[in-house]
Amino acid sequence: MKIKRYIAASMRLALAEVRQEQGPEAVILSSRRTEEGIEVIAAVDYDETLIADTGRRREAAAAPTPVVAEPVAPKPAAAAVRPVREAARPVVVPPPPGADLSYQDMRRELQDMRRLLEGGLANLAWSGTRAAEPLKARVLEELTALDITPDVAMKIAASTPRDTRFADPARIPLALLAKSLPLIEDTTCLRGGVAAVVGPTGVGKTTTIAKLAARWCVSNAADDLALVSTDGFRIGAREQLRTYARILGVPMHAADGAADLARVLERLRGKKLVLIDTAGFGPRDPGLAEQLEVLKTGAAHARYFLALPAQGEAHALREAATAFAGLAPAACILTKIDEAASLGAALSTAVRHGLPIAYLCNGQRVPEDLHAAHRRRIWLVKVASCLKQNVSPHRDESSLARHFGGVQHHA
Ligand SMILES: Nc1nc2c(ncn2[C@@H]2O[C@H](COP(=O)(O)OP(=O)(O)OP(=O)(O)O)[C@@H](O)[C@H]2O)c(=O)[nH]1
Ligand SMILES: [Mg+2]
Structure with missing residues (x-):
């Protein structure tokens, strides 16, 4: 001890x-x-x-001492001196009666x-x-009501203005959230390049690739585009991408392993835009590390986008962001916004991990439901605010105190 x-x-x-x-x-x-x-x-x-x-x-001390019939021999004088070690033992305070x-x-x-x-x-x-700091407390409370995680709420609330003479205090929480969202303009669909969408299973990677490809075809020649699938794992995965390729009239190539992927990309050097669809792996899937290695080696110069489902739970999104950090994604794409009960977890993940948000997907339609994130700042905050009613009503005073008054925040 x-x-x-x-x-x-x-x-x-x-x-x-x-x-x-x-x-x-x-x-x-x-x-x-x-x-x-x-x-x-x-x-x-x-x-x-x-x-x-x-x-x-x-207990032994408390037990009645047995009556010994034989006379007890007198102790030698030396035994009266207790050894030092014994004397140093901790003093045990007897418990009060009944305790x-x-x-x-x-x-x-x-x-x-x-x-x-x-x-x-x-x-x-x-x-x-x-x-x-009533305004800061209000910001923390409002952000919590939007399901923003406590660590991110603290980070955002740190920039609560002191002087509010020129601002409506009621608008400040959402204004601070809007300001802190790392939205970026992505030029993949304008200028081209090599881009890959990665992420956990079923989050909408292939659909997003199809949306990006369709968006490119709106203002560029389909001949300048090629799709590549590295997903040899899921049955029907390649067929799904091939179907989109057929509809758009663009070629689709399959690549298995790092060397094959590098060869395919080399062959497609003449294309202005190459979009790589990847296999979905959960953060704890033992195959993930190998898949990341294949991508890092075979497509080292690709721009990676991490697809994160907006309806995902905070912990799962945090795990996904950490698991794919090895690829140093240029940005994330928030998918399935239309299915989300709250946006707090997804927005918190982007802010916490410093992951810029490039695109927002709010439906299955190709390409209508893909939006450039930098043009949708206010819309995004409005959606988050409208979904507030879905956030469970356990955000009471004591949970706010636990999150924002706990000793860990003052340590
Ligand atoms: N509601 C909604 N559904 C979406 C969205 N994006 C994709 N989906 C649907 O989600 C399902 C899975 O999409 P996929 O594109 O196959 O997902 P994936 O990440 O490629 O899946 P795996 O390759 O199996 O890992 C499909 O039914 C899509 O239509 C979205 O933004 N909103
Ligand atoms: Mg897929």
């Missing part, structure tokens, strides 16, 4: 220090105010056997107490923010 003493200016800072050094398993043994500040004694790695032994010793708490019970109780304490401190800190 490691026991350490912490001194800090406030209980909140002391707890933050404990948590940072000893982790969430740390148990607070005592706390008191001293001249130096708040003193907290915390411990980790309880030695359960030590505690159990101590308990057994206590026969096991180690696990004690631990649970201490953890409950800590949770209570932290909850109280979080409520205090959040009330403080509400009183001192």
